[in-house]
Amino acid sequence: MSERMNIVTREENSPELTRQGVVITPLVDIFENDEEILLFADLPGVRQENLSVNLENNSLTIAGSRTLETRNQALFEEFGDAEYRRVFSMPQGIDTETVKAELKDGVLRLHLPKSEALKPRQIEVKAG
Amino acid sequence: MLTRWDDVDRMFQAMDVFRNRMNRLFTDFDRGWGLMPEQAVIAGWPRTNLYDAGDHLEVRVELPGITAQDLNVRVQGNSLEISGERKSLTPEGYSVHRQERGEAGFSRRFTLPVEVQADQVEAVLQNGILSLRLPKAESARPRKIEIKTE
Helix, strand or coil: CHHHHHHHHHHHHCCCCCCCCCEECCCEEEEECCCEEEEEEECCCCCHHHEEEEEECCEEEEEEEECCCCCCEEEEECCCCEEEEEEEECCCCECHHHCEEEEECCEEEEEEEECHHHCCCCCCCCCC | CCCCHHHHHHHHHHHHHHHHHHHHHHHHHHHHHHHCHHHCCCCCCCCEEEEECCCEEEEEEECCCCCHHHEEEEEECCEEEEEEECCCCCCCCCEEEEECCCCCEEEEEEECCCCECHHHCEEEEECCEEEEEEEECHHHCCCCCCCCCC
16 A cells, blocks of 8 residues: 555655645736737736746747735635636737836736837828 | 567556546646636636635735726625626727737625624735735634643
């Protein structure tokens, strides 16, 4: 029996396991206008220092974590420490240099401006 | 026929995966709504924790994107009501690609296990989490009993 247990539990003891806990996919809203793509993500409890937004190879990764600092006895608990993570693939033509991100009231607001080439343009029609 | 230890190993791994999934069943169900936008607003929203800290109760509520002005907290005796409204989220002049975050009003009422002093409740809203500190009524506080020796 103990040998069996070893086989069963070995996977969990493997050194590759670097983190544990709940990973939440944050809910997002995505809007677009001529100038930019605007993304809102719900990240309740995440502090600015625990949040990272990465743009790499046309993929946008939002990752954050929260810890609830309480040691009191829980009478009921519907949420807890968690990790937030969500990856989006970005369309071509986002001006990565001017991306802006704000975190307010547990909501991340991400402005992804379109590069000049992608903005709609009115073509002037000349009478010949 | 199992001929190698590899096979045995694999079989146990498969069982392990199954067992883990069973263990996670409830948490998955709990956060599953993140992936089902049409069911985003569930009955138990906003999610709430309640802690007992001896002389006071502590409540934490997940309220992303809600400002103090849009939030009402009412306490009376042993009943607590949290209600509010999430303002319309669609910014003007934008087209919608994806909308998963709910925007309706919400209200949730709790019966606390003990009476609290309603006039001394402290509420802090920070990073989208509301923290309430509800001092217990005098009669509900834990008391240290002095033991006399004769």
